[in-house]
Amino acid sequence: MPTVTLTVNGRSVTADVDSRTLLVQMLRETLHLTGTHVGCDTSQCGACVVHVDGKAVKSCTTLAVQCDGASVVTIEGLAQDGKLHPMQEAFREHHGLQCGFCTPGMIMSAVDIVNRKGIVDEATIREELEGNICRCTGYHNIVRAVEAGAKAMVSGTPVRQAAE
Amino acid sequence: MYPFKYQKAATVRGAVSLLKKAEEPKLLAGGHTLLPTMKQRLASPKTLIDLSAAGLSGIEQKGRSIVIGAMTTHAEVANSPVVQQAIPALAKLAGHIGDPQVRHRGTIGGSVANNDPAADYPAALMALGAVVHTSKRKIPAEEFFAGMFSTALDEDEIITKVAFPIPSKAAYVKFPNPASRYAIVGVFVAKKGSNVRVAVTGAGSNGVFRHEAMEQALAKRFNPKSLEGIATPAADMNGDIHASADYRAHLVGVIARRAVAAATA
Ligand SMILES: Cc1cc2nc3c(=O)[nH]c(=O)nc-3n(C[C@H](O)[C@H](O)[C@H](O)COP(=O)(O)OP(=O)(O)OC[C@H]3O[C@@H](n4cnc5c(N)ncnc54)[C@H](O)[C@@H]3O)c2cc1C
Ligand code: FES
């Protein structure tokens, strides 16, 4: 079995996995990081989005072996020192979730959008969230959350203060 | 997915020799077509040869051409200042393939080798008169695409790069499937001197094709009005749950006019 070494949320991990193992399986089943979800398993829904070497990818359509040596960030890696990431805080503040199933993928995609584009307008957010599907919210509050989260990420001002 | 052996090639030559000796091999690029197909058990290669470390990504301008390495991702093409400056239509095309996550993994080589009849890149290669460079030879786009999901590639041949001559005017307009973003109809028009090419993807029952009647009309006058009255035979169109052949034939005219308008804007 191939040996795969990843840096996951800043921690180095090594595991022997079957070549077929998807990145999402390694994260969930080997490393027990179950924050990354599997919605469709067909690369449509975005519930499985994580960052690989700084880029948002669908971990259900990526083999773990393809990521050998890479740095992976999952939803568990966003909060620092017990404080939510500004984008997580924005989803809470703006009620950007209902059942929460799509949320980890939405937030990882949202952070990627801001990393690439900075502060973004509504139209850009809607276009950029093309690969993330939500069955509950109707997207409205997700878009508002991403807008607020982007501002908080870029300015460094906490979401709550910015919302007041 | 059925089990397979995973191997990473460090060079193109290494990948070619693996292709020749490995058991039922298949090349792995971004995996965004191949892995879903393997999950559905529509493909079951015994060996996957990963090209990611074979030094095949990168974009450069060489004379009057833009040369893009096979492993260059859609996002890299979309964001490349070189492509944006020389062939903005190509950067825009790459920036509208699938979604951001697909664009971070999917590659031009994988897309071209797969020749999905609804893929975007084949239209760009045909309209711009691109040349596909492989581990063995150089193949003009016209000879490369050989009908739906089929190409001129030999079993042990690897795409290394694609060279796109820089046009004077070009545009790509796609009528996307609202769910997958693949083209229901996509038209790429390109003008270079007095030569005009119109390539249509998504619509034809035999994959990407050049629309010669439109090319002749546009060579006389490069204006959307020149396309009025030019019919596209529905008999040559693909019909499926997403759109009937008649509807696609109609859309080809509409989208082609929009593409010419965008190229002249
Ligand atoms: C949700 C989703 C939406 C998408 N939307 C679109 C869209 O709107 N438009 C569009 O055009 N495409 C779309 N795609 C397809 C996407 O662009 C794929 O990434 C692309 O078609 C295949 O590229 P890849 O690098 O992933 O190739 P892979 O899946 O790794 O490989 C595809 C095939 O090409 C072969 N191959 C790969 N590289 C080479 C090479 N260098 N030489 C020879 N053979 C090679 C492989 O062996 C395999 O048979 C979408 C895909 C997904 C999952
Ligand atoms: S689970 Fe990966 S895209 Fe849906």
Ligand code: FES
């Ligand atoms: S909150 Fe339920 S799927 Fe998005």
